[in-house]
Amino acid sequence: MTAAIEPSAAALAADQAAIPILIFSDEARCVWANTQAEEWLGLSIRNIRKSRFGELSAVCAHLADIVDQACDARRTLVALGRPLGGAGLYDVHARWSDQHEQLALSVLPHQSMGAKASEAPALGFGRMLAHELKNPLASVRGAAQLIRRETELEGARDLARLIIQDVDRITRLADHWSRVGDIRLGEQSEINLNLLAVSAMESLNRADPATIGVLRENFDPSLPSINGDPDLLMQAVLNLIQNAFDAVRSDPGGTITVETRYDAGPRSRSSGHPTPLVLSVRDNGPGIPESLGPGIFTPFVTTKPAGEGLGLAFAARIAALHDGQIDFESRPGTTVFNIRLPIAKKDLP
Known part of the structure:
Protein backbone atom coordinates (compact mmCIF):
# COMPACT_ATOMS: atom_id res chain seq x y z
CA MET A 1 0.00 0.00 0.00
CA THR A 2 2.88 2.36 0.82
CA ALA A 3 4.41 1.82 -2.62
CA ALA A 4 1.12 2.76 -4.25
CA ILE A 5 0.89 6.19 -2.62
CA GLU A 6 4.57 7.21 -2.85
CA PRO A 7 4.48 8.53 -6.45
CA SER A 8 1.41 10.71 -5.84
CA ALA A 9 2.82 11.95 -2.53
CA ALA A 10 6.11 12.88 -4.20
CA ALA A 11 4.28 14.62 -7.03
CA LEU A 12 2.13 16.54 -4.53
CA ALA A 13 5.21 17.66 -2.59
CA ALA A 14 6.99 18.78 -5.77
CA ASP A 15 3.89 20.60 -7.00
CA GLN A 16 3.65 22.56 -3.75
CA ALA A 17 7.36 23.39 -3.63
CA ALA A 18 8.26 27.08 -3.49
CA ILE A 19 10.76 26.77 -6.36
CA PRO A 20 10.28 25.89 -10.03
CA ILE A 21 10.76 22.17 -10.72
CA LEU A 22 10.56 20.56 -14.15
CA ILE A 23 11.01 16.93 -15.22
CA PHE A 24 12.62 16.04 -18.56
CA SER A 25 12.80 12.74 -20.40
CA ASP A 26 16.11 11.21 -21.48
CA GLU A 27 15.50 12.92 -24.84
CA ALA A 28 15.45 16.31 -23.08
CA ARG A 29 11.70 16.81 -23.55
CA CYS A 30 9.79 18.43 -20.69
CA VAL A 31 7.18 15.98 -19.38
CA TRP A 32 6.09 17.67 -16.16
CA ALA A 33 6.30 21.05 -14.39
CA ASN A 34 5.06 22.10 -10.99
CA THR A 35 2.76 25.06 -10.45
CA GLN A 36 5.66 27.32 -9.46
CA ALA A 37 7.48 26.51 -12.73
CA GLU A 38 4.38 27.27 -14.80
CA GLU A 39 3.93 30.64 -13.06
CA TRP A 40 7.63 31.51 -13.30
CA LEU A 41 7.82 30.68 -17.02
CA GLY A 42 4.36 32.05 -17.76
CA LEU A 43 3.52 28.81 -19.57
CA SER A 44 1.22 25.90 -18.84
CA ILE A 45 2.56 22.36 -18.97
CA ARG A 46 0.15 21.73 -21.86
CA ASN A 47 1.81 24.47 -23.91
CA ILE A 48 5.27 23.35 -22.83
CA ARG A 49 4.64 19.82 -24.06
CA LYS A 50 3.39 21.03 -27.45
CA SER A 51 6.67 22.70 -28.46
CA ARG A 52 10.41 22.24 -28.25
CA PHE A 53 11.29 23.55 -24.81
CA GLY A 54 14.26 25.64 -25.94
CA GLU A 55 12.12 27.54 -28.47
CA LEU A 56 9.51 28.77 -25.98
CA SER A 57 11.45 31.77 -24.61
CA ALA A 58 14.95 33.11 -23.97
CA VAL A 59 14.82 31.69 -20.42
CA CYS A 60 13.75 28.29 -21.75
CA ALA A 61 16.58 28.39 -24.30
CA HIS A 62 19.10 28.99 -21.52
CA LEU A 63 17.68 26.17 -19.42
CA ALA A 64 17.52 23.87 -22.47
CA ASP A 65 21.29 24.19 -22.95
CA ILE A 66 21.83 22.88 -19.42
CA VAL A 67 19.24 20.13 -19.84
CA ASP A 68 20.75 18.98 -23.15
CA GLN A 69 24.23 18.72 -21.62
CA ALA A 70 23.01 16.79 -18.59
CA CYS A 71 20.83 14.40 -20.63
CA ASP A 72 23.55 13.77 -23.23
CA ALA A 73 26.11 12.99 -20.51
CA ARG A 74 23.55 11.40 -18.16
CA ARG A 75 25.15 13.34 -15.35
CA THR A 76 24.08 15.90 -12.81
CA LEU A 77 25.14 19.46 -13.67
CA VAL A 78 25.00 22.65 -11.63
CA ALA A 79 25.05 26.16 -13.13
CA LEU A 80 25.47 28.95 -10.60
CA GLY A 81 24.58 32.62 -10.89
CA ARG A 82 22.75 32.38 -14.22
CA PRO A 83 20.84 35.46 -15.49
CA LEU A 84 17.38 34.12 -16.34
CA GLY A 85 15.33 37.22 -16.93
CA GLY A 86 14.11 39.85 -14.51
CA ALA A 87 16.32 41.20 -11.75
CA GLY A 88 18.76 38.86 -10.01
CA LEU A 89 20.59 35.62 -10.68
CA TYR A 90 19.60 31.97 -10.30
CA ASP A 91 21.26 28.65 -9.49
CA VAL A 92 20.13 25.82 -11.74
CA HIS A 93 20.42 22.20 -10.59
CA ALA A 94 19.93 19.54 -13.27
CA ARG A 95 19.86 16.18 -11.48
CA TRP A 96 19.98 13.05 -13.61
CA SER A 97 18.38 9.81 -12.33
CA ASP A 98 19.71 6.54 -13.76
CA GLN A 99 16.85 4.71 -12.06
CA HIS A 100 14.11 6.66 -13.84
CA GLU A 101 16.16 7.84 -16.85
CA GLN A 102 14.83 11.31 -16.23
CA LEU A 103 16.21 14.70 -15.32
CA ALA A 104 14.82 16.87 -12.54
CA LEU A 105 15.54 20.57 -13.07
CA SER A 106 15.18 22.95 -10.12
CA VAL A 107 15.75 26.71 -10.14
CA LEU A 108 16.69 28.60 -6.99
CA PRO A 109 17.62 32.22 -6.26
CA HIS A 110 21.39 32.53 -6.42
CA GLN A 111 23.18 32.43 -3.07
CA SER A 112 26.76 33.64 -2.81
CA MET A 113 28.52 31.11 -0.59
CA GLY A 114 31.48 31.73 1.64
CA ALA A 115 34.60 29.60 1.47
CA LYS A 116 33.46 27.10 4.09
CA ALA A 117 30.07 26.58 2.49
CA SER A 118 31.52 26.08 -0.97
CA GLU A 119 34.05 23.57 0.33
CA ALA A 120 31.49 21.47 2.22
CA PRO A 121 30.42 19.24 -0.71
CA ALA A 122 34.00 18.04 -1.25
CA LEU A 123 34.82 17.30 2.38
CA GLY A 124 33.31 13.81 2.52
CA PHE A 125 34.81 12.93 -0.85
CA GLY A 126 38.26 14.00 0.32
CA ARG A 127 38.17 11.76 3.36
CA MET A 128 36.93 8.83 1.31
CA LEU A 129 39.62 9.43 -1.33
CA ALA A 130 42.44 9.46 1.23
CA HIS A 131 41.16 6.28 2.87
CA GLU A 132 40.72 4.39 -0.41
CA LEU A 133 44.05 5.48 -1.93
CA LYS A 134 46.52 4.86 0.85
CA ASN A 135 46.50 1.04 0.86
CA PRO A 136 46.96 0.56 -2.91
CA LEU A 137 49.55 3.34 -3.00
CA ALA A 138 51.53 1.61 -0.26
CA SER A 139 51.39 -1.61 -2.28
CA VAL A 140 52.59 0.13 -5.46
CA ARG A 141 55.42 1.81 -3.57
CA GLY A 142 56.53 -1.48 -2.06
CA ALA A 143 56.58 -3.16 -5.46
CA ALA A 144 58.61 -0.29 -6.94
CA GLN A 145 61.10 -0.48 -4.07
CA LEU A 146 61.49 -4.22 -4.69
CA ILE A 147 62.09 -3.67 -8.42
CA ARG A 148 64.62 -0.94 -7.69
CA ARG A 149 66.49 -3.16 -5.23
CA GLU A 150 66.47 -6.41 -7.21
CA THR A 151 66.85 -5.33 -10.84
CA GLU A 152 70.21 -5.08 -12.53
CA LEU A 153 68.89 -2.85 -15.30
CA GLU A 154 69.74 0.83 -14.83
CA GLY A 155 66.69 1.95 -16.82
CA ALA A 156 64.35 -0.12 -14.63
CA ARG A 157 65.87 1.38 -11.48
CA ASP A 158 65.28 4.88 -12.85
CA LEU A 159 61.64 4.06 -13.65
CA ALA A 160 61.16 2.56 -10.19
CA ARG A 161 62.57 5.74 -8.66
CA LEU A 162 60.09 7.84 -10.66
CA ILE A 163 57.23 5.58 -9.53
CA ILE A 164 58.24 6.01 -5.90
CA GLN A 165 58.43 9.80 -6.31
CA ASP A 166 54.98 9.98 -7.90
CA VAL A 167 53.44 7.65 -5.30
CA ASP A 168 54.88 9.76 -2.48
CA ARG A 169 53.48 12.91 -4.09
CA ILE A 170 50.03 11.33 -4.53
CA THR A 171 50.07 10.12 -0.93
CA ARG A 172 50.77 13.66 0.27
CA LEU A 173 47.94 14.92 -1.92
CA ALA A 174 45.60 12.30 -0.46
CA ASP A 175 46.46 13.68 2.97
CA HIS A 176 45.57 17.15 1.70
CA TRP A 177 42.26 15.89 0.30
CA SER A 178 41.40 14.21 3.60
CA ARG A 179 41.06 17.70 5.07
CA VAL A 180 40.02 19.47 1.88
CA GLY A 181 37.46 21.59 3.72
CA ASP A 182 40.33 23.12 5.70
CA ILE A 183 43.26 22.53 3.38
CA ARG A 184 46.64 23.95 4.35
CA LEU A 185 49.85 24.59 2.49
CA GLY A 186 52.57 22.03 3.13
CA GLU A 187 56.29 22.68 3.12
Whole structure:
Protein backbone atom coordinates (compact mmCIF):
# COMPACT_ATOMS: atom_id res chain seq x y z
CA MET A 1 0.00 0.00 0.00
CA THR A 2 2.88 2.36 0.82
CA ALA A 3 4.41 1.82 -2.62
CA ALA A 4 1.12 2.76 -4.25
CA ILE A 5 0.89 6.19 -2.62
CA GLU A 6 4.57 7.21 -2.85
CA PRO A 7 4.48 8.53 -6.45
CA SER A 8 1.41 10.71 -5.84
CA ALA A 9 2.82 11.95 -2.53
CA ALA A 10 6.11 12.88 -4.20
CA ALA A 11 4.28 14.62 -7.03
CA LEU A 12 2.13 16.54 -4.53
CA ALA A 13 5.21 17.66 -2.59
CA ALA A 14 6.99 18.78 -5.77
CA ASP A 15 3.89 20.60 -7.00
CA GLN A 16 3.65 22.56 -3.75
CA ALA A 17 7.36 23.39 -3.63
CA ALA A 18 8.26 27.08 -3.49
CA ILE A 19 10.76 26.77 -6.36
CA PRO A 20 10.28 25.89 -10.03
CA ILE A 21 10.76 22.17 -10.72
CA LEU A 22 10.56 20.56 -14.15
CA ILE A 23 11.01 16.93 -15.22
CA PHE A 24 12.62 16.04 -18.56
CA SER A 25 12.80 12.74 -20.40
CA ASP A 26 16.11 11.21 -21.48
CA GLU A 27 15.50 12.92 -24.84
CA ALA A 28 15.45 16.31 -23.08
CA ARG A 29 11.70 16.81 -23.55
CA CYS A 30 9.79 18.43 -20.69
CA VAL A 31 7.18 15.98 -19.38
CA TRP A 32 6.09 17.67 -16.16
CA ALA A 33 6.30 21.05 -14.39
CA ASN A 34 5.06 22.10 -10.99
CA THR A 35 2.76 25.06 -10.45
CA GLN A 36 5.66 27.32 -9.46
CA ALA A 37 7.48 26.51 -12.73
CA GLU A 38 4.38 27.27 -14.80
CA GLU A 39 3.93 30.64 -13.06
CA TRP A 40 7.63 31.51 -13.30
CA LEU A 41 7.82 30.68 -17.02
CA GLY A 42 4.36 32.05 -17.76
CA LEU A 43 3.52 28.81 -19.57
CA SER A 44 1.22 25.90 -18.84
CA ILE A 45 2.56 22.36 -18.97
CA ARG A 46 0.15 21.73 -21.86
CA ASN A 47 1.81 24.47 -23.91
CA ILE A 48 5.27 23.35 -22.83
CA ARG A 49 4.64 19.82 -24.06
CA LYS A 50 3.39 21.03 -27.45
CA SER A 51 6.67 22.70 -28.46
CA ARG A 52 10.41 22.24 -28.25
CA PHE A 53 11.29 23.55 -24.81
CA GLY A 54 14.26 25.64 -25.94
CA GLU A 55 12.12 27.54 -28.47
CA LEU A 56 9.51 28.77 -25.98
CA SER A 57 11.45 31.77 -24.61
CA ALA A 58 14.95 33.11 -23.97
CA VAL A 59 14.82 31.69 -20.42
CA CYS A 60 13.75 28.29 -21.75
CA ALA A 61 16.58 28.39 -24.30
CA HIS A 62 19.10 28.99 -21.52
CA LEU A 63 17.68 26.17 -19.42
CA ALA A 64 17.52 23.87 -22.47
CA ASP A 65 21.29 24.19 -22.95
CA ILE A 66 21.83 22.88 -19.42
CA VAL A 67 19.24 20.13 -19.84
CA ASP A 68 20.75 18.98 -23.15
CA GLN A 69 24.23 18.72 -21.62
CA ALA A 70 23.01 16.79 -18.59
CA CYS A 71 20.83 14.40 -20.63
CA ASP A 72 23.55 13.77 -23.23
CA ALA A 73 26.11 12.99 -20.51
CA ARG A 74 23.55 11.40 -18.16
CA ARG A 75 25.15 13.34 -15.35
CA THR A 76 24.08 15.90 -12.81
CA LEU A 77 25.14 19.46 -13.67
CA VAL A 78 25.00 22.65 -11.63
CA ALA A 79 25.05 26.16 -13.13
CA LEU A 80 25.47 28.95 -10.60
CA GLY A 81 24.58 32.62 -10.89
CA ARG A 82 22.75 32.38 -14.22
CA PRO A 83 20.84 35.46 -15.49
CA LEU A 84 17.38 34.12 -16.34
CA GLY A 85 15.33 37.22 -16.93
CA GLY A 86 14.11 39.85 -14.51
CA ALA A 87 16.32 41.20 -11.75
CA GLY A 88 18.76 38.86 -10.01
CA LEU A 89 20.59 35.62 -10.68
CA TYR A 90 19.60 31.97 -10.30
CA ASP A 91 21.26 28.65 -9.49
CA VAL A 92 20.13 25.82 -11.74
CA HIS A 93 20.42 22.20 -10.59
CA ALA A 94 19.93 19.54 -13.27
CA ARG A 95 19.86 16.18 -11.48
CA TRP A 96 19.98 13.05 -13.61
CA SER A 97 18.38 9.81 -12.33
CA ASP A 98 19.71 6.54 -13.76
CA GLN A 99 16.85 4.71 -12.06
CA HIS A 100 14.11 6.66 -13.84
CA GLU A 101 16.16 7.84 -16.85
CA GLN A 102 14.83 11.31 -16.23
CA LEU A 103 16.21 14.70 -15.32
CA ALA A 104 14.82 16.87 -12.54
CA LEU A 105 15.54 20.57 -13.07
CA SER A 106 15.18 22.95 -10.12
CA VAL A 107 15.75 26.71 -10.14
CA LEU A 108 16.69 28.60 -6.99
CA PRO A 109 17.62 32.22 -6.26
CA HIS A 110 21.39 32.53 -6.42
CA GLN A 111 23.18 32.43 -3.07
CA SER A 112 26.76 33.64 -2.81
CA MET A 113 28.52 31.11 -0.59
CA GLY A 114 31.48 31.73 1.64
CA ALA A 115 34.60 29.60 1.47
CA LYS A 116 33.46 27.10 4.09
CA ALA A 117 30.07 26.58 2.49
CA SER A 118 31.52 26.08 -0.97
CA GLU A 119 34.05 23.57 0.33
CA ALA A 120 31.49 21.47 2.22
CA PRO A 121 30.42 19.24 -0.71
CA ALA A 122 34.00 18.04 -1.25
CA LEU A 123 34.82 17.30 2.38
CA GLY A 124 33.31 13.81 2.52
CA PHE A 125 34.81 12.93 -0.85
CA GLY A 126 38.26 14.00 0.32
CA ARG A 127 38.17 11.76 3.36
CA MET A 128 36.93 8.83 1.31
CA LEU A 129 39.62 9.43 -1.33
CA ALA A 130 42.44 9.46 1.23
CA HIS A 131 41.16 6.28 2.87
CA GLU A 132 40.72 4.39 -0.41
CA LEU A 133 44.05 5.48 -1.93
CA LYS A 134 46.52 4.86 0.85
CA ASN A 135 46.50 1.04 0.86
CA PRO A 136 46.96 0.56 -2.91
CA LEU A 137 49.55 3.34 -3.00
CA ALA A 138 51.53 1.61 -0.26
CA SER A 139 51.39 -1.61 -2.28
CA VAL A 140 52.59 0.13 -5.46
CA ARG A 141 55.42 1.81 -3.57
CA GLY A 142 56.53 -1.48 -2.06
CA ALA A 143 56.58 -3.16 -5.46
CA ALA A 144 58.61 -0.29 -6.94
CA GLN A 145 61.10 -0.48 -4.07
CA LEU A 146 61.49 -4.22 -4.69
CA ILE A 147 62.09 -3.67 -8.42
CA ARG A 148 64.62 -0.94 -7.69
CA ARG A 149 66.49 -3.16 -5.23
CA GLU A 150 66.47 -6.41 -7.21
CA THR A 151 66.85 -5.33 -10.84
CA GLU A 152 70.21 -5.08 -12.53
CA LEU A 153 68.89 -2.85 -15.30
CA GLU A 154 69.74 0.83 -14.83
CA GLY A 155 66.69 1.95 -16.82
CA ALA A 156 64.35 -0.12 -14.63
CA ARG A 157 65.87 1.38 -11.48
CA ASP A 158 65.28 4.88 -12.85
CA LEU A 159 61.64 4.06 -13.65
CA ALA A 160 61.16 2.56 -10.19
CA ARG A 161 62.57 5.74 -8.66
CA LEU A 162 60.09 7.84 -10.66
CA ILE A 163 57.23 5.58 -9.53
CA ILE A 164 58.24 6.01 -5.90
CA GLN A 165 58.43 9.80 -6.31
CA ASP A 166 54.98 9.98 -7.90
CA VAL A 167 53.44 7.65 -5.30
CA ASP A 168 54.88 9.76 -2.48
CA ARG A 169 53.48 12.91 -4.09
CA ILE A 170 50.03 11.33 -4.53
CA THR A 171 50.07 10.12 -0.93
CA ARG A 172 50.77 13.66 0.27
CA LEU A 173 47.94 14.92 -1.92
CA ALA A 174 45.60 12.30 -0.46
CA ASP A 175 46.46 13.68 2.97
CA HIS A 176 45.57 17.15 1.70
CA TRP A 177 42.26 15.89 0.30
CA SER A 178 41.40 14.21 3.60
CA ARG A 179 41.06 17.70 5.07
CA VAL A 180 40.02 19.47 1.88
CA GLY A 181 37.46 21.59 3.72
CA ASP A 182 40.33 23.12 5.70
CA ILE A 183 43.26 22.53 3.38
CA ARG A 184 46.64 23.95 4.35
CA LEU A 185 49.85 24.59 2.49
CA GLY A 186 52.57 22.03 3.13
CA GLU A 187 56.29 22.68 3.12
CA GLN A 188 57.02 25.61 0.82
CA SER A 189 60.05 26.26 -1.34
CA GLU A 190 61.24 28.40 -4.22
CA ILE A 191 59.66 27.20 -7.46
CA ASN A 192 60.49 27.85 -11.09
CA LEU A 193 57.20 27.76 -13.02
CA ASN A 194 58.91 26.58 -16.20
CA LEU A 195 60.45 23.57 -14.45
CA LEU A 196 57.16 22.87 -12.71
CA ALA A 197 55.36 22.86 -16.07
CA VAL A 198 57.98 20.54 -17.61
CA SER A 199 57.63 18.12 -14.68
CA ALA A 200 53.85 18.11 -15.05
CA MET A 201 54.06 17.45 -18.79
CA GLU A 202 56.59 14.64 -18.31
CA SER A 203 54.44 13.09 -15.59
CA LEU A 204 51.40 13.10 -17.88
CA ASN A 205 53.45 11.63 -20.75
CA ARG A 206 54.48 8.75 -18.49
CA ALA A 207 50.93 8.18 -17.28
CA ASP A 208 49.36 8.37 -20.76
CA PRO A 209 51.70 8.10 -23.77
CA ALA A 210 48.83 9.36 -25.98
CA THR A 211 49.68 12.85 -24.74
CA ILE A 212 53.10 12.69 -26.40
CA GLY A 213 53.02 14.90 -29.47
CA VAL A 214 49.90 16.70 -28.25
CA LEU A 215 51.66 18.79 -25.61
CA ARG A 216 53.66 21.83 -26.63
CA GLU A 217 55.49 24.46 -24.60
CA ASN A 218 56.05 28.19 -24.87
CA PHE A 219 57.99 29.41 -21.84
CA ASP A 220 59.35 32.79 -20.81
CA PRO A 221 62.94 31.91 -19.76
CA SER A 222 63.33 35.12 -17.72
CA LEU A 223 60.34 34.46 -15.43
CA PRO A 224 61.04 35.12 -11.72
CA SER A 225 60.45 32.35 -9.19
CA ILE A 226 57.53 31.92 -6.80
CA ASN A 227 57.25 30.60 -3.24
CA GLY A 228 54.81 27.76 -2.74
CA ASP A 229 53.92 24.16 -2.04
CA PRO A 230 55.38 22.25 -5.01
CA ASP A 231 53.11 19.21 -4.55
CA LEU A 232 49.91 21.22 -4.58
CA LEU A 233 50.94 23.48 -7.45
CA MET A 234 52.13 20.47 -9.45
CA GLN A 235 48.73 18.83 -9.04
CA ALA A 236 46.89 22.02 -9.98
CA VAL A 237 48.87 22.22 -13.23
CA LEU A 238 48.36 18.49 -13.89
CA ASN A 239 44.60 18.93 -13.44
CA LEU A 240 44.50 21.73 -16.01
CA ILE A 241 46.57 19.79 -18.54
CA GLN A 242 44.52 16.62 -18.00
CA ASN A 243 41.28 18.56 -18.53
CA ALA A 244 42.69 20.04 -21.73
CA PHE A 245 43.71 16.60 -22.98
CA ASP A 246 40.26 15.20 -22.23
CA ALA A 247 38.83 18.01 -24.37
CA VAL A 248 41.01 17.19 -27.41
CA ARG A 249 41.53 13.45 -26.89
CA SER A 250 39.23 12.38 -29.74
CA ASP A 251 40.50 15.03 -32.19
CA PRO A 252 43.45 13.91 -34.36
CA GLY A 253 44.43 17.57 -34.68
CA GLY A 254 44.12 18.32 -30.98
CA THR A 255 46.92 20.38 -29.42
CA ILE A 256 47.68 21.68 -25.94
CA THR A 257 50.14 24.49 -25.31
CA VAL A 258 51.53 25.12 -21.84
CA GLU A 259 52.75 28.70 -21.61
CA THR A 260 54.41 30.93 -19.03
CA ARG A 261 54.55 34.70 -19.19
CA TYR A 262 54.66 37.94 -17.21
CA ASP A 263 51.44 39.97 -17.00
CA ALA A 264 51.57 43.01 -14.70
CA GLY A 265 47.83 43.72 -14.75
CA PRO A 266 45.70 41.40 -12.56
CA ARG A 267 45.72 41.30 -8.76
CA SER A 268 44.58 38.52 -6.45
CA ARG A 269 40.86 38.69 -5.70
CA SER A 270 41.45 37.37 -2.17
CA SER A 271 44.51 39.36 -1.05
CA GLY A 272 44.86 42.23 -3.54
CA HIS A 273 48.49 41.22 -4.17
CA PRO A 274 49.87 41.58 -7.72
CA THR A 275 49.80 38.24 -9.59
CA PRO A 276 52.03 38.86 -12.61
CA LEU A 277 53.38 35.32 -13.07
CA VAL A 278 51.06 33.36 -15.35
CA LEU A 279 51.03 29.69 -16.28
CA SER A 280 48.48 29.03 -19.02
CA VAL A 281 47.11 25.81 -20.48
CA ARG A 282 45.56 26.35 -23.90
CA ASP A 283 43.71 23.76 -26.02
CA ASN A 284 41.85 23.79 -29.34
CA GLY A 285 38.93 21.68 -28.15
CA PRO A 286 35.19 22.40 -28.32
CA GLY A 287 35.17 24.87 -25.42
CA ILE A 288 33.27 25.07 -22.14
CA PRO A 289 29.46 25.38 -22.30
CA GLU A 290 28.45 28.96 -21.61
CA SER A 291 25.79 27.80 -19.18
CA LEU A 292 28.42 26.58 -16.71
CA GLY A 293 30.36 29.85 -16.61
CA PRO A 294 32.23 30.59 -13.35
CA GLY A 295 30.40 27.67 -11.71
CA ILE A 296 32.95 25.39 -13.40
CA PHE A 297 35.16 25.93 -10.31
CA THR A 298 32.48 24.61 -7.94
CA PRO A 299 32.99 21.04 -6.61
CA PHE A 300 31.07 18.38 -8.57
CA VAL A 301 30.34 20.69 -11.54
CA THR A 302 31.64 18.90 -14.64
CA THR A 303 31.14 18.54 -18.38
CA LYS A 304 32.74 15.07 -18.49
CA PRO A 305 30.48 12.01 -18.65
CA ALA A 306 32.84 10.17 -16.27
CA GLY A 307 34.11 13.17 -14.34
CA GLU A 308 33.64 14.03 -10.70
CA GLY A 309 33.99 17.78 -11.06
CA LEU A 310 36.80 18.16 -8.53
CA GLY A 311 39.89 18.98 -10.63
CA LEU A 312 39.12 22.65 -11.28
CA ALA A 313 37.75 23.20 -7.78
CA PHE A 314 41.02 21.85 -6.40
CA ALA A 315 43.16 23.95 -8.75
CA ALA A 316 41.25 27.14 -7.90
CA ARG A 317 41.62 26.50 -4.17
CA ILE A 318 45.36 25.89 -4.50
CA ALA A 319 45.84 29.10 -6.46
CA ALA A 320 43.97 31.07 -3.79
CA LEU A 321 46.14 29.55 -1.02
CA HIS A 322 49.16 30.95 -2.87
CA ASP A 323 47.58 34.45 -3.00
CA GLY A 324 46.81 33.84 -6.65
CA GLN A 325 43.79 33.00 -8.76
CA ILE A 326 42.58 31.09 -11.80
CA ASP A 327 40.59 32.53 -14.68
CA PHE A 328 39.65 31.23 -18.10
CA GLU A 329 38.45 32.22 -21.54
CA SER A 330 36.63 29.79 -23.77
CA ARG A 331 34.95 29.61 -27.14
CA PRO A 332 34.68 26.77 -29.66
CA GLY A 333 38.20 26.01 -30.85
CA THR A 334 40.07 27.81 -28.06
CA THR A 335 40.05 27.41 -24.29
CA VAL A 336 42.74 28.77 -21.99
CA PHE A 337 43.04 28.48 -18.22
CA ASN A 338 45.43 30.87 -16.46
CA ILE A 339 47.00 30.32 -13.05
CA ARG A 340 48.12 33.75 -11.84
CA LEU A 341 50.63 33.87 -8.97
CA PRO A 342 52.73 36.45 -7.08
CA ILE A 343 56.50 36.79 -7.37
CA ALA A 344 58.65 35.33 -4.59
CA LYS A 345 59.44 38.09 -2.11
CA LYS A 346 63.18 37.81 -2.62
CA ASP A 347 62.73 38.54 -6.34
CA LEU A 348 60.60 41.65 -5.84
CA PRO A 349 62.24 44.89 -6.99
